[in-house]
Amino acid sequence: MVAPGSGFEIRINGRVVGALEEAFxxxxxTVHPAETVLxxxxxxxxALYGILDRIQSLGLELVEVRRLPGGxxxxxxx
Numbered sequence: 001m002v003a004p005g006s007g008f009e010i011r012i013n014g015r016v017v018g019a020l021e022e023a024f025x026x027x028x029x030t031v032h033p034a035e036t037v038l039x040x041x042x043x044x045x046x047a048l049y050g051i052l053d054r055i056q057s058l059g060l061e062l063v064e065v066r067r068l069p070g071g072x073x074x075x076x077x078x
Contacts (some may be wrong), residue, residue, distance in 0.1 A: 002055065006034060007041030007068035013061035023054055 001069040005034055020063075021029055027040040038051070048065075 007039065008065065010038040010051065010065050011063040012036045012038065012055060012057070012074050013063050016060065020060075023058060024051070027051070029037070034062065041068070050055055 013035055015031050016029065017031060021075055027038040030037045052062070
């Protein structure tokens with residue numbers, strides 16, 4: 001379960017550019033040569049599921065989803 005208000009990072013295989021960027025306008029998008037990194041905060045579980053559903057419906061390949069450090073007090077980053 002995602003802690004309310006925690007930050008997150010989602011990695012997608014390939015480059016999400018142009019019109020696809022608009023589908024994730026509420027997130028910070030960083031495009032690398034082999035992948036795109038989406039970051040957002042705050043986020044509740046329903047919002048995360050909505051973003052993951054959007055990724056699937058656009059036919060994008062999900063690589064990783066992780067909570068960013070600071071999601072919970074005394075939590076170490078992985």
